[in-house]
Amino acid sequence: MASRYLGTEERYAVFPFYLCLDVSQSMAGEPIAQVNAELPQIRSSVGQDPAVAEVIRFGVVTFSEGARTVLPLVDLALVESMPTVEVEGRTSYSAAFDHLRRVIEADYHAGRLAGERWYRPAVLFVSDGRPTDPEERWLQAHRRLTDPAWRRHPNILAFGFGEAVPEILATVAENKPNRAYVAAEGAAPSAVVPELMAGLVQSIVSSSASAYTGSPQLVPPQLPNMQPIPVDELE
């Protein structure tokens, strides 16, 4: 069939989420242990809702001095066990952003070949510190990742605790309202990380629900121990 304005390929809707985790040295100890304890919850919680499970694809990227994919973008129903992440070295935001751009581009084309039609991908960026690479370098990498001319540019939710800097997180989230969150002053990582991981599940589920009911949005989570970083809504 070659009807005007109809597709020519059989395609299925997919909403890709990338969890981008800081695994720099400052995450050592309880924070990284809690991340590893909570990661399986994402799989089980998302898998409980068949409507969500058949739409979302989930991948995990970690970054320190470099960045790598520890869980390639996948249907969580097909994952037998979630990976564990390990603490590494410094905190290169540019490595994270450059890796994300490469991975999203590759995953998009692989998905197209597999008959997927993507909703705009979402990146859930989690960091407990400030970038250790030069500011201009990570800002350039961030511009490449969020370049509107790159049609696969993701929406980004940024979360910070520990030594994370609110202004930097707001920049990571493109200074969009309700896209960047920082832990309340004095909140211990041991309280923040479990809540944050649960919040990520909530965000994935709510965002997926918005997608399959026809109004796709990146829905921010409710996080009692974290607060949205105010930004100028005019920007």
Add this chain to the structure above:
Amino acid sequence: MSPGWAGPVWGEPSAATEAPVPLRRRAVASEACYRADGGQSAEFVVLAASVAGVAHRLSGRRCEDAYAWALPRPGRLALIVADGVSTAGRGGEGADIAVSAAWEHLLAVEGWGEMECLAALRVASDAVSAAGCASASELSTTFVVALVSASEAGAEVRLARVGDSSAFILVKDRWDELFPGGAEDELRGSVVGVLPLGSRGGDAVETASVLLPAGAALVLLSDGVADPLRDGPGTVAPALAEVLSGGPSGALTPLALADAADFSRRGCQDDRTILAVWPR
């Protein structure tokens, strides 16, 4: 047998349709999850079906699509479909208000062309605005209206829309979309245009007109059907064309159309509305 409810499987099945449908706390006929209707006049055969998407059924929510037709005088037919924006909060209510206002307006107008088509859209927008006051954006809804005039040369159609509900011409198994864009988007995105007009940026009103060829159907669809139709050229498109082929003869009943609208397909869980007319 699966405890869930679903129509035919078109493409890869949806696992979500296997879950049993919970009993809603409150249900009234006007907000039914399954609605179907139709009829014939000297000039037209009309069939309509609207079903709640499986995501809404499983979460105990109503269908947030609405539809109407109006036959103000012989030879004139109006078709309207609206799709409430789920994330707006009260989108289903907004869709009902928009459709009712336009329907009532079109029953009383004198003319039957592009001006009346656009006026119906504006009346619908004003009604949603008035109902929602300062919270009108909670009632956000897409809207598409078609005015059909029967004539000896064939049926002339004028259309206007805001948002991603759409209209197609179906001739045998060939679908032609009357508003461009849907299949050309690389990524699926948010609905950009809604009623009430002005409640969001980019509320572009689109218009179209067409002379229906003999034997053709005009089919208005909410995106719950239009998206999988575009994405399923080897499954949904031919299967729905086959179902609708029984429309002009009366072989297709409204209930059979509703069953078809409830097709199972992976990742397709939005509310679905089909409103079709065949000029006679």
